[in-house]
Amino acid sequence: MISLIQNLIDALSLGSLYALVALGIGLLFGILRLINLAHGDFITVGAYALIVPSTEAVAQLAIGGFHPILLLPSIALIVVILALLTDALVFRPLRRAAQPSLMIASFAVSYIIQNGLILIYGARPKNLNLWPALTGQIALGELRLPTLQIVTIVTTLVLMIGLALFLKRTSYGVQMRAAAEDFRMARYLGVRGNLVIGMAFAISGVLAAVVSLLFLSQTGSLETGLGVPLALFGLVAVVIGGMGSLVGAVVGGFLVGAIVTLLQAYLPVEMRSFRDAFAFAFVIVILLWRPSGLIRAKAFDQRV
Amino acid sequence: MALLTVENLHVSYGGVTAVRGLSLSVNEGEVVSILGPNGAGKSSTLAVIAGGVAPRAGRVTYAGQDITGGRAEEIARSGISLVPEGRHVFATLTVEENLAVGTYMHKGKADIAGVLERFPRLKERRDFPAGRLSGGEQQMLVIARAMLAKPKLMLVDEPSLGLAPLIIDQVYDILLDLRRQGMSLLIVEQSTSRILKHADRIYVLRGGAVQLEDTAANLRDGEAIKRAYFGFDEGAA
Ligand SMILES: Nc1ncnc2c1ncn2[C@@H]1O[C@H](COP(=O)(O)OP(=O)(O)OP(=O)(O)O)[C@@H](O)[C@H]1O
Ligand SMILES: [Mg+2]
Numbered sequence: 001m002i003s004l005i006q007n008l009i010d011a012l013s014l015g016s017l018y019a020l021v022a023l024g025i026g027l028l029f030g031i032l033r034l035i036n037l038a039h040g041d042f043i044t045v046g047a048y049a050l051i052v053p054s055t056e057a058v059a060q061l062a063i064g065g066f067h068p069i070l071l072l073p074s075i076a077l078i079v080v081i082l083a084l085l086t087d088a089l090v091f092r093p094l095r096r097a098a099q100p101s102l103m104i105a106s107f108a109v110s111y112i113i114q115n116g117l118i119l120i121y122g123a124r125p126k127n128l129n130l131w132p133a134l135t136g137q138i139a140l141g142e143l144r145l146p147t148l149q150i151v152t153i154v155t156t157l158v159l160m161i162g163l164a165l166f167l168k169r170t171s172y173g174v175q176m177r178a179a180a181e182d183f184r185m186a187r188y189l190g191v192r193g194n195l196v197i198g199m200a201f202a203i204s205g206v207l208a209a210v211v212s213l214l215f216l217s218q219t220g221s222l223e224t225g226l227g228v229p230l231a232l233f234g235l236v237a238v239v240i241g242g243m244g245s246l247v248g249a250v251v252g253g254f255l256v257g258a259i260v261t262l263l264q265a266y267l268p269v270e271m272r273s274f275r276d277a278f279a280f281a282f283v284i285v286i287l288l289w290r291p292s293g294l295i296r297a298k299a300f301d302q303r304v
Numbered sequence: 305m306a307l308l309t310v311e312n313l314h315v316s317y318g319g320v321t322a323v324r325g326l327s328l329s330v331n332e333g334e335v336v337s338i339l340g341p342n343g344a345g346k347s348s349t350l351a352v353i354a355g356g357v358a359p360r361a362g363r364v365t366y367a368g369q370d371i372t373g374g375r376a377e378e379i380a381r382s383g384i385s386l387v388p389e390g391r392h393v394f395a396t397l398t399v400e401e402n403l404a405v406g407t408y409m410h411k412g413k414a415d416i417a418g419v420l421e422r423f424p425r426l427k428e429r430r431d432f433p434a435g436r437l438s439g440g441e442q443q444m445l446v447i448a449r450a451m452l453a454k455p456k457l458m459l460v461d462e463p464s465l466g467l468a469p470l471i472i473d474q475v476y477d478i479l480l481d482l483r484r485q486g487m488s489l490l491i492v493e494q495s496t497s498r499i500l501k502h503a504d505r506i507y508v509l510r511g512g513a514v515q516l517e518d519t520a521a522n523l524r525d526g527e528a529i530k531r532a533y534f535g536f537d538e539g540a541a
Contacts, residue, residue, distance in 0.1 A: 171404070171408050174397065174401050175405065175408060177394070177396070178397060178405045181396060184356055184376070185388065185392040185394070186394075186405065188354055188356065188376055188380055189380060189406050189409075189449065189450075189453060190380040190406075190408065190409030190453060191377060191405065
């Protein structure tokens with residue numbers, strides 16, 4: 001029973017990270033039809049921004065030493081600026097480009113960011129123990145819950161509720177949803193295209209920054225490719241959830257988290273190193289069963 | 305005074321030429337109609353006026369300003385509303401949210417409740433996702449949404465397409481109501497009869513160019529329109 005609950009918490013906290021990544025990718029896909037492979041590198045930049053830029057092997061805290069109340073907005077601001085710059089320099093000139101061209105461009109951005117990080121910080125991984133207080137456990141009777149996982153789950157819930165309220169209740173949120181459904185029609189109604197896209201990049205940046213901090217707190221290690229597998233799993237979550245549906249992205253994120261956690265817990269020890277192969281096999285099964293994802297993007301659910 | 309003038313417009317998509325040398329104008333308070341067969345270039349013309357498509361050549365002037373090739377959102381904000389062909393409702397947004405999108409350029413200061421009074425079917429379904437509405441209800445919704453943008457000029461592309469005659473009557477009742485309130489209208493249609501009754505002036509388009517242009521009164525018997533529409537040689541017919 002106890003181990004079941006602990007596995008469940010594991011699955012929820014890993015799923016939370018994937019869901020946050022999937023939301024960041026899904027939001028841009030919804031509006032721009034852009035599959036942003038550089039999203040993982042936004043996450044990496046958020047993590048590196050914590051330390052002093054130098055190629056030395058030992059990481060020196062810079063922003064990472066701030067009080068969390070200051071740290072969080074600082075990192076978010078840096079990643080948001082990066083995301084907005086990426087839009088202005090790369091994607092805005094490509095507004096009329098075909099979808100594959102956009103994806104290739106994001107691939108290029110991903111490489112440029114990773115190489116830039118190597119140039120500034122060196123290629124060797126660095127240890128960084130952010131927020132040691134979070135490595136403890138909360139005891140609930142016999143149950144011991146890792147503080148960091150609880151923090152991860154709660155943060156994710158708060159962000160998701162915030163995003164849902166923004167999209168549902170504010171005029172900018174409604175404009176974003178309208179643009180995601182029919183960009184040209186939204187512009188015919190006076191919705192400013194570049195503003196809506198900029199907001200999507202900014203929100204995507206905030207989500208990436210939060211993932212940076214949560215993920216780094218878990219692993220304690222900085223490397224220039226740290227966001228790449230996160231973006232891959234996030235993208236998988238978006239696809240199995242149903243491209244174009246944000247609810248789908250969240251569901252997909254938690255599902256991928258659950259699959260990976262269950263495999264980690266219940267695969268025979270000698271097979272655990274193949275965990276990700278099994279996880280992707282599951283993904284293929286899901287796609288065979290539901291080729292367009294679990295949640296059909298409702299835009300296609302139109303009356304004929 | 306001409307509210308809108310289009311001069312010598314040329315539109316092409318890659319190698320396909322859709323409009324060649326078209327000119328037209330809409331005066332303040334006027335209802336003007338563009339008639340023409342499939343592929344004549346009617347929707348392309350409206351798209352250029354509304355800023356959705358950049359023309360290859362030509363000039364669009366609105367209220368004395370050159371708006372050629374302007375951004376769609378800025379043209380919308382300057383008082384031109386396009387109701388495009390094929391009912392572009394935001395399917396997952398509720399009816400009320402769809403209407404709200406039309407109001408944001410006026411900082412939300414628009415009378416959604418008042419407009420809903422004139423569309424009882426929409427009022428009943430205000431919390432429905434727009435994608436679930438019937439075709440006629442969706443057509444009502446896109447017109448109501450465009451009304452809330454408070455344009456001076458509304459461009460309406462084939463409002464009667466695929467609707468039952470009774471619903472078409474309702475759509476035209478609303479359009480004529482707008483005209484009575486001083487709005488100018490440029491309406492694209494394929495069927496002649498209703499337009500002859502309601503428009504002030506008519507342009508017949510074929511092959512991307514104006515074949516015939518006259519007042520509805522002069523074209524009342526429909527014969528000249530038929531010839532221009534189908535391209536029969538005038539002498540032979
Ligand atoms: N986006 C596009 N890409 C390529 N060709 C296009 C595009 N839009 C229109 N065309 C072509 O331009 C020509 C004119 O099209 P347009 O839609 O303006 O005609 P229309 O008069 O509105 O026709 P309909 O009555 O069928 O709506 C057609 O030959 C069409 O195939
Ligand atoms: Mg058309």
